[in-house]
Amino acid sequence: MRSWELVRFAFGAIVAHPMRSALTSLGVVIGVAAVVMMTSIGVGASQRISGAIGSLGTNLIIVTPAFQRPGVVSQGAGAGLSLKDADAQAIAKLDGVAAVAPVVRGQAQLSADGANWNTGVQGVTPDYLVARDLALASGRMFDDRDARQGRKVMVLGPTVVRQLWGEADPIGKRVRVKTVPFEVIGVLETKGGAGFGQDQDDIALAPLSAVRSRVLGRRIRADAVQTIFVKATDASELDRVQEDVTGLIREQHHIKAGEDDDFQTQNMASILAASQAAVATFTVLLAAVAAVSLVVGGVGIMNIMLVAVTERTREIGLRMAVGARRSDILVQFALEAVALSLAGGLIGLSIGVLGAIGIAKLGQWPSAVPPWSGPLALGFSTIVGLIFGAYPSWRAARLDPIEALRRE
């Protein structure tokens, strides 16, 4: 007995009832399509989050003021502005620190040559580009001298340039913040894509002091800082640098042992890991729900296989009479169940991949059908076919040939 002959018998029975076979497979089609789509969405979302977090800068520690005075109305992070220029300068002297970038932020209306654009203006030091992994597309970044001299210069993100001047080269042009003119000396390279729904190219950088005095005015103390970005020299240094930074600022702020920090530090690696873990959990959950439909599909196959065994009792008896072994009958029916399930798996895989690509388009993230979803889907549908085909096949193989031949 050649096993491929049994495959032929199984396919013969499937194509003999095309409509019934299609409906039987439908459950597995839906189950596999759902599992493929859910895992693809999970992987796509995970990649998008990694990209977004990665685009904030690598090896990065973010220091922000802590929530203050619990019990009073919370004013949100940064409201207390416990951080100062001096903290940033002290951090810069620590080992393993590649760059330190203190930042103040304000929202302002920029105007130039009759065009207006509202954007986030950030007061930064020249090291900001290093800390945030930003690069210039043209022009130059302001340096320490520009900052010391209090020059009103700006480096703009591509979105701001496009909104104010279209395609024209903005270097050397004037842009006004309220009534104060700034000179555009550089344009940032695009960061592309959007992270967390924000356009990262919609940004204007100016020296810290200029932003404090000209954009934020009296709303901020002259040495206050809202955020300090600390870039470690190496990913392996990240945890140690984070500890050192925490110790240093506690010292700077004269915080006694046992007292709470008036600031907080977060490191990008742990933020990334936490969000990845959250997405992974979510993906597993979604896939598990989808897998339930796969089980339902399997029950459908079992049901139809039981019907088929009953319908074909005489056929089974005859096959036994002409010399089929019980194992031949078992394998024939098991193959039939697996073929039904596998066909459903293949169709479901195609639908799932197309669906995942479609959803990725809608969600505007790179379509991410993981390469293992193919083998996974086909493996799962084979297993479903085997599990749910086992009992009907066993029933077929256990039939008594005399009884079976007599059955009408």
Next chain:
Amino acid sequence: MIEIAGLKKTYVMGDEQVGALAGADLGVARGEYVAVIGPSGSGKSTLMNILGGLDRPSAGSYRFEGEDVSGFTDDQLADFRRRRIGFVFQSFQLLPRLTALQNVELPMVYGGVPGAERRARAVELLERVGLGPRKNHRPTQLSGGQQQRVAIARALANRPDLLLADEPTGALDTHTSEEILKLFGELNAGGLTLVIVTHDPDVAAQARRRVAFRDGLIVADDHGKVAA
């Protein structure tokens, strides 16, 4: 070829034990043409099932060419049926989805005969039973007599030692019955051993030996015992 001794078969029907065979002894030599006759319930169908390896006796022995068939496992019985036995049933038992040719090929598929050889032999057999031009018809497109010829061709596929027929003309009219019986006569003349179970005296008359059953026992044998 066949030696059975003290063959008993009892079925459990609810609380009762029903005896289908009550200790039958029979020998059949190679090349014989035996009709097993008797009223329904006499045990003749049970005898055929045991001879064909579809069923096992409750007691007694069945030897086929010296082998003790009653001790066979399921797989050994399947192989025994495939190699040694050809079955012809009253209701033809053709698979409706398959063509005449595919039906005849079926026992050879289980015998592992390669595709080309299998088809050639199936065509040859269908021509032998006069159905060459109808080899690609499905059973529903054939008359009863034609279906029974396909079934006979199928029974001959693996060159059996013994052809067992259970009321082979029971579902056929007189004319086609005669044709089928003529075919059996030819096959026996060619050296094939035949055992036919029937309650039709006309069928029994064609055989060269008649064995009569009643209540699970052989009550008459017009050839007497023949050494195997």
